[in-house]
Amino acid sequence: MAEIAERIREVNARIGAAATRAGRDPGSVRLMGVTKTVEIDRVAEAFAAGLTLFGENYVQEGLAKAAALPGAEFHFIGHLQSNKARKAAESFAMVQSLDRPSLAAELSKAAVGLGRVLPVLIEVNLGDEESKSGCTPEEAAALAERAGEWQGLKVVGLMALPPWSENPEATRPHFKALAALAERIRGLNLPGVEMRELSMGMSGDFEVAIEEGATIVRVGTALFGERQRNG
Numbered sequence: 720m721a722e723i724a725e726r727i728r729e730v731n732a733r734i735g736a737a738a739t740r741a742g743r744d745p746g747s748v749r750l751m752g753v754t755k756t757v758e759i760d761r762v763a764e765a766f767a768a769g770l771t772l773f774g775e776n777y778v779q780e781g782l783a784k785a786a787a788l789p790g791a792e793f794h795f796i797g798h799l800q801s802n803k804a805r806k807a808a809e810s811f812a813m814v815q816s817l818d819r820p821s822l823a824a825e826l827s828k829a830a831v832g833l834g835r836v837l838p839v840l841i842e843v844n845l846g847d848e849e850s851k852s853g854c855t856p857e858e859a860a861a862l863a864e865r866a867g868e869w870q871g872l873k874v875v876g877l878m879a880l881p882p883w884s885e886n887p888e889a890t891r892p893h894f895k896a897l898a899a900l901a902e903r904i905r906g907l908n909l910p911g912v913e914m915r916e917l918s919m920g921m922s923g924d925f926e927v928a929i930e931e932g933a934t935i936v937r938v939g940t941a942l943f944g945e946r947q948r949n950g
């Protein structure tokens with residue numbers, strides 16, 4: 720297996736090439752290392768190699784890594800239970816998986832208590848698969864319309880985890896749909912909403928996602944290798 724630093728260089732080069740192909744500034748796309756089940760030592764190795772943004776799916780695991788790596792930016796990207804909202808608001812720079820009003824209320828209350836405004840992305844379930852978290856496009860628009868109610872939150876964009884496919888081109892229509900939804904919500908000029916981030920694209924399809932407007936690509940396997948099963 721290649722060194723993590725080398726993989727980061729490779730993925731960054733592919734990000735740059737995809738952005739350039741799409742006529743975009745490579746600096747407009749951020750690489751997030753997805754570190755669920757990855758040991759702290761290897762996350763530290765990635766941080767030392769220059770990767771500064773990480774995504775975690777589990778609150779406790781993310782807390783431990785964030786505490787061990789001051790200066791690194793951790794976003795929460797997993798399904799968030801309301802009873803973990805306080806811990807998440809405390810320890811993560813952004814929550815990318817807001818998918819229901821009750822969670823927005825809990826996160827906002829926690830953020831207000833901490834004296835901060837927490838940036839959040841609304842997670843949209845484009846594949847309409849029951850097993851995955853995320854709300855429907857209609858629910859996403861409805862959540863954005865209510866953003867002004869949640870003083871502790873600022874909605875800064877959308878996140879999606881489309882149905883997995885071996886062929887990245889099969890995912891392109893989902894990326895297009897997410898970008899179009901963001902555009903539609905942006906056009907509403909809602910209070911508490913600034914549609915500037917599109918978090919989409921993973922190891923198998925991040926180049927296609929960049930061509931369709933991704934500003935954050937969430938890459939696990941291509942940086943850290945295969946995860947343990949159920950990881």
Ligand SMILES: *Cc1c(COP(=O)(O)O)cnc(C)c1O
Binds near residue numbers: 939
């Ligand atoms: C695991 C995960 C990823 C990364 O997937 P890879 O295919 O390993 O790059 C991205 N986003 C979310 C929400 C994940 O859970």
